[in-house]
Amino acid sequence: MKTHLKDYWLFIIxxxxxAIGFSLDLSIAHGVFDNFYSFFLTMVKFVPAVFILIGLFDVWVDKKIIEKHLGEDSGFLAYFWAMVLASTTVGGLYVAFPVASALYKKGASPRIIFSYIGTAAVCRIPMTLFEASYVGVSFTAIRWLVSIPLVIISSIIMEKMIAEKDLANISDAA
Structure with a gap:
């Protein structure tokens, strides 16, 4: 029983x-709960669909295809495919991390997975359209031209820094 409590200590706190905030009728507690509830509902809407799609991806897409286009021996075009996949990701990082884990298990190289996650964080099409409408197309284009090379460079550096056994542990934990 004690080991299970250690796993949930953050949720317990x-x-x-x-409970203390609600008993003292603090407005901040109500705001925190409203945000928590909103994020919880978002997760309940996205997560089941994500896992269904990842399950279909796991069954339908052959490992050899991923290894060929996104694996260790893939060329620079692999970054393009990772960006295309990431830019169409809806749901942000809620979706990107499980997809990244599925890509890793199918044989995608770590640098391509890191590029996918980075691109999913900064270059999603819905976010880009929203940004362009508020701050302008030129700002958005400059941000993409700066962000994409930095994502690629940082993904290459991260792949070199992280040992293969650590990557396997990360994927197993997911």
Whole structure:
């Protein structure tokens, strides 16, 4: 029983603090709960669909295809495919991390997975359209021209820094 409590210590502390906040009728507790509830509903809407799609991806897409186009021996075109996949990702990093894990298990190279996650964080099409409408197309284009090379460079550096066994542990934990 004690080991299970250690796994949920953050949620337990959150629950205790929320109970105290509600009992004292603190407005911040109500705001925190509203945000938590909103994020929880978002997760409930996205996560089941994500796991269904990842399951279909796992069954339908052959490992050899991923290894060929996104694996260790793939060329610079692999970054393009990672960016195309990431830019069409809806749901942000809620979706990107499980997809990245599935790509890793199918044989994608770590640098391509890191590029996918980085691109999913900064270059999604819905986010880009929203940004362009508020700050302008020129700013958005400059941000893409700066962000994409930095994502690629940082993904190459991260691949060299992280040992293969650590990557396997990360994927197993997911």
């Amino acid at each position: 959150f629950s205790i603090l929320m």
